[in-house]
Amino acid sequence: MASISGKPPFKETNRVIVKSETFASIDDSVNKPIETAPFKTPLWWWIGFFMAASLLGVYLVTITMLITKGIGIFGNNQPVAWGFPIINFVWWIGIGHAGTLISAALLLFRQPWRTSINRAAEAMTIFAVVCAGLYPILHLGRPWVFYWLAPYPNTFGLFPQFRSPLDWDLFAISTYASVSILFWYIGLVPDFATLRDRARNTFMQWFYSLLSLGWNGSAKAWQRYMRAYLILAALSFPLVLSVHSTIAMDFAVGQLPGWNNTIMPPYFVAGAVFAGFAMVNILAIPLRKAFGLERLITYRHIDNSSKLMLATGMIVVYGYAVELFMAWYSGVEFERYMAFNRVLGTDHGWAFALLIFCNLIAIQPLWSKRVRQNMTMVFIISIIVSIGMWLERYVIVVVTLTKDFLPGSWGDYVATFWDYSMYLGSFGLFFTLWFLFIRLLPSIATSEMKELQHHDSHHGSDYYEEQRAEEFSKKGLPV
């Protein structure tokens, strides 16, 4: 993939932002790719967009089939009534959580490296939540009456059953989706103003003017803006923990062996962050190359996000160990059988073995700095982690449901063609939105980057950076 920014080749760095960057150069490197005329859009974008849009077509065909024929086209049946739709729902929403953690939690912890990846990560969050949110709705059977889950005065005189985690889900996910979109949009407003002021044709000027709402960057406006941004971050952080905890409680509140565990909420959150950082790496590594953003998304970002991936991955593995221990320690024969069946079962034992490979063994190389600084390695490991996290949900859902209590009610689960086509199709939805995003909106928050550059020039930890540089050059890594 050729760089379209037309900059000379660049030496990789481990600083949060390259020292020589100016406010204007940040602006230019982020906004140039967006301002390219439509017919000059690089070929790789068209290829990616075309592939994504084709998969989106598969998704639409699947939904048409689903609505016309009903959910009988899926492999869901007794005893496995929760098949691919729930597995994929949990997988997608988990991916989304890393974006919120990067933009909210790392802001509260004053981690300057969040700044150049928060916009793209938040976009990833929103698109992943869109993909996730459609699954439970579509597998309702009658998706067009999904609003029955919401409390509203109706002619039936009925209200939802608020003690059910499935209704908690509705509130958690709709709040999460709308607050994420708000947070993202508020962050975009000053950047839309920048694009409005850079616009060289009437269409772009109008387009970005409307989106910027007339932002003029007055000191008073910035004061309120920063306060609102901080509050939104402080609200989003617990929100994201609550969302995945709620999803974990969909399982944990049920009394099935393997689900009824108190460790589920924290372990699900760790798993979500794990999968999410993997997806951040999968998206950020090609993005920085393709758009020539290596000066803004540096090795430092990929390195840190890989470290977080390793840490949360180990928490997840600890969760597996505790689940197995608790199954034995509980003394409940169904729990013990589930644990045995999960690890050594002949029908789905392969999934657990593969899961351990993906989530435990494959991430171990990340202990080495040399691996974390190798983009190809990080990219490959991130893909393996994404597969591993999908398998985790497969193991949790399918192994428990196929063999729960009485052998007389055991059964098997086989996904159908439409299960797979819907999963593939949801990638189409995600990547179509992603390609439109990187083409039309600034994928790095320029106003925040300028603030970071200003901050760095005054409070930059040059001493620390020099130490780091020395240590790195000893090991032959880019400084």
Added chain:
Amino acid sequence: MSEAANLYGVVAKFGSPETILAAAQQTKDAGYENIEAYTPFYIEGLDDNLGHAPTRLGWVVLMMGITGLLTGFFIQYWSNAVFYPLNIGGKPLNSWPNFIVITFECTVLFSAFTAGLFMLGRNGLPRPYHPIFNTPGFEDATRDKFFLCIESKDENFELEKVKSFLSGLNPEDVAEVDY
């Protein structure tokens, strides 16, 4: 030369965050009150230097957060315990631990939208036109230039004095801006 009645203010352009911070402080110290700075990003301390009062946004969010909390809880309590009592697994009708998740989500929903929309509203957005946009070269206010405006409605506003004062702050440019 514009008529005084049609004049929005005099605007000076600066090249760096440091210069505008100093200029804002000096302008406030000189006794001007209707002053405002326009910058491409948030500059810490600039609102202080201009004499802007702290924002009350946090209090508004707190109030709305409490409203959201009560709304979230009472909609569940009222519908599941009063309006349409549901006996689920023999639990008490007002089984409040089960209501916590939705109560929390409503709190977050109300507070977050208050923070976002109240901020936009108080900033007067959406607002397609603002006289400051008439400043020559104002496109750079979202790029790498920093503008300081003394508005004509200020009590001490005298065109020539203001112009010479701003010129004395070492700006890149000084311009009169009309409505």
